[in-house]
Amino acid sequence: MTTHLHPNLSRPNKMNAGKPTATAIFAGLLLALAVGIGNAQAATPAEKGLEIAKEMDRRDLGFKDSRANLTMTLTNRHGEQTTRKLRLSSLEVPHTATGDKSLTVFNYPRDIKGTAFLSFTKILDPDDQWLYLPAVKRVKRISSANKSGPFVGSEFAYEDLVSFEVGKYSYKWLKDEACGDLTCFVIERTPKYENSGYTKQIVWVDQGEYRVQKVDFYDRKDSLLKTLVQTQFKQYVDKYWRPSLMVVKNLQTGKATELRFSDYEFRVGLKEQDFTSSRLKRIR
Amino acid sequence: MIRPGFHPGARFAAAALAVLLWLQAAPGEAASSNGSFEIGGSVAAELRVFPGDRSFDGQDRSTLSPSVVMAPEFVHEWDGGNERLTFIPFARVDAHDENRSHLDIREAHWLHAADSWDLTVGLGKVFWGVTESRHLVDIVNQTDAVESVDGEDKLGQPMVQLNWHTDWGSLGLFALPGFRERTFADDEARVRGSKPVRGADATYDSSSEAKHVDLAARWSHAIGDVDFALSHFHGTSREPTFSEAVRDGKDVFIPHYDQIDQSGLEVQLTKGAWLWKLETMTRSGHGDRFAAAVAGFEYTLYQVAETSADLGLLTEIHYDGRDSAAPATAANNDVFVGARLTLNNTSDTEMLVGAIIDRITQETFISVEGAHRLSDYWKAEAEVRWSANVPDNGFFAGAKNDDFVLLRAERFF
Secondary structure, three states: OOOOOOOOOOOOOHHHHOOOOHHHHHHHHHHHHHHHHHHHOOOOHHHHHHHHHHHHHHOOOOOOEEEEEEEEEEEOOOOOEEEEEEEEEEEOOOOOOOOOEEEEEEEEOHHHOOOEEEEEOOOOOOOEEEEEEOOOOEEEEEOOOOOOOEOOOOOOEHHHHOOOOHHHEEEEEEEEEEEOOEEEEEEEEEEOOOOOOOOEEEEEEEOOOOOEEEEEEEOOOOOEEEEEEEEEEEEEOOOEEEEEEEEEEEOOOOOEEEEEEEEEEEOOOOOHHHHOHHHHHHOO | OOOOOOOHHHHHHHHHHHHHHHHHOOOOEEEEOOEEEEEEEEEEEEEEEOOOOOOOOOOOOOOEEEEEEEEEEEEEEEHHHOEEEEEEEEEEEEOOOOOOOEEEEEEEEEEEEOOOEEEEEEEEOOOOOOOOOOOOOOOOOOEOOOOOOOOOOEOOEEEEEEEEEEOOEEEEEEEEEOOOOOOOOOOOOOOOOOOOEOHHHOEEOOOOHHHOEEEEEEEEEEEOOEEEEEEEEEEEOOOOEEEEEEEOOEEEEEEEEOEEEEEEEEEEEEEOOEEEEEEEEEEEEOEEEEEEEEEEEEEEEOOHHHOOOEEEEEEEEEEEOOOOOOOOOOOOEEEEEEEEEEOOOOOOOEEEEEEEEEOOOOOEEEEEEEEEEOOOOEEEEEEEEEEEOOOOOOHHHHHOOOOEEEEEEEEEO
């Protein structure tokens, strides 16, 4: 789903972290072939769903690091809007066992300006998270058990914003169908990590570029809770697709949140040291 | 201590006018190839409501006590943010407390940030600690005690701070030239000690007095679920002891600042919805060496009653082994229980209710803090500070009738 806010972390293969090698390209071709064949041949829906997820993940390998400015617009059921502005930095961690690192710094509204949120994503273990409160110069390690809670009052839950990771879900391919001008795989994924607010997610992934076009989220009572639609995709460094607009509509409350990305930069040279709790104190 | 020509009311009016003028100014950001310059900060109007009667003759007896706070922020950054100049002056004008009407420079420093180290030179602020109800290890900055009774407001501290960030944690080295004396409420103001404090007559252990250069170091690291820090401070105690004296025919307290050595440890274990916290320190320099500790937990119930709200339950116990040669503390043998309610709404509404109870005297301090964002630029806050069972001979006896409710409206830029 949101490969984009906190990009994905599963690393099936360390050698893919740099330039694609001949072996990797060959493996990729084989896989594309396998998926293609899988469409026609007798893979189980679970196998096919997993292959699609792995291919989504593989296509995001090697992005190294990225930075973007985000504007979040929250709309309540009366149509009243409030805005948040934040800056997001992400670091790809080239290990299979751990996830990526991300740093979110708020710039607006002014009373939370400078507040920073550092997250080390894990696969099934709880994430490591720290919060920096600039008014008191305090770095707080916080609990990451709150996966299903709203992120800064928005319709995005914390678990929606962490990196996509193959091992976090089990999968089932449901069908192929048209999604706008494209054709999509429709897969069902079920969270395997603890404290999720969802029983399942139905994901529409386009067959050409394996981009998440739409997600339906089902709550703990298995009723449809909200829908995420991702549009205005742009390709960066000739490889990585990111949506410029993500819109979540909560179908139970009528609230909505729109997330707009701008000034996306890839491979800006961010390092592990830029993502440590002690460094939060010098961030603005 | 009313100075001729500067009646508090007149000062208050002048400050209110200054705030109105500043509100008309146009803070904002400017960026160029030479870096960026940004003006921000906030102004606030505050009202303290004292329902109880005064404790001392001559003390102000107003039920309503307004004040105005200005804290603009000026930041200039260049070289991609690796070089930064920060200037944050602070001013409060209080209608009734001459000492609470004060100016400070909270921050005025240059930061140079490299990949694995950074250097800060100037007036700055540093926080050490993990617990909520007492900040035992935190020692770099002096408490601006007229600002709040919770000890969380700090005066800007002159410092040279070098931080070194490595794979085995972060090491901070501090040289602190120039001591800041603690602030104390004016004789005629509410929320003061049982005797007026003559801060200007303060005495020191060190022959260099307030010019003693203090030194400090702190190593912090996170391994798995555990965040910890070890620190040491050598220099002038931020907490004074008090001696009794007579000035102008009045019984007063004279603060005295000892030279101390304090070693501190902070640990937090984060396990699911549980945060387990410990702060402990040992200090020499006030008579016998002593140790003190705060330990406890915060457990959070997420999305209580199928709402978006989180409810955190806090418990901390306080131990302090100091004797009468050391600065008095209320937290010698106490229990803190509290609850933090976070609504997770667009207004970031939150509330923290807590009580610190002395296990022997039953002396109790109750505190309620609430905050709610009114709009993109305005925030409303409320506080209640309530005390009960305050012993008549204790340091806080002077403030036993000074329970108050505080209302604040803050405008951000």
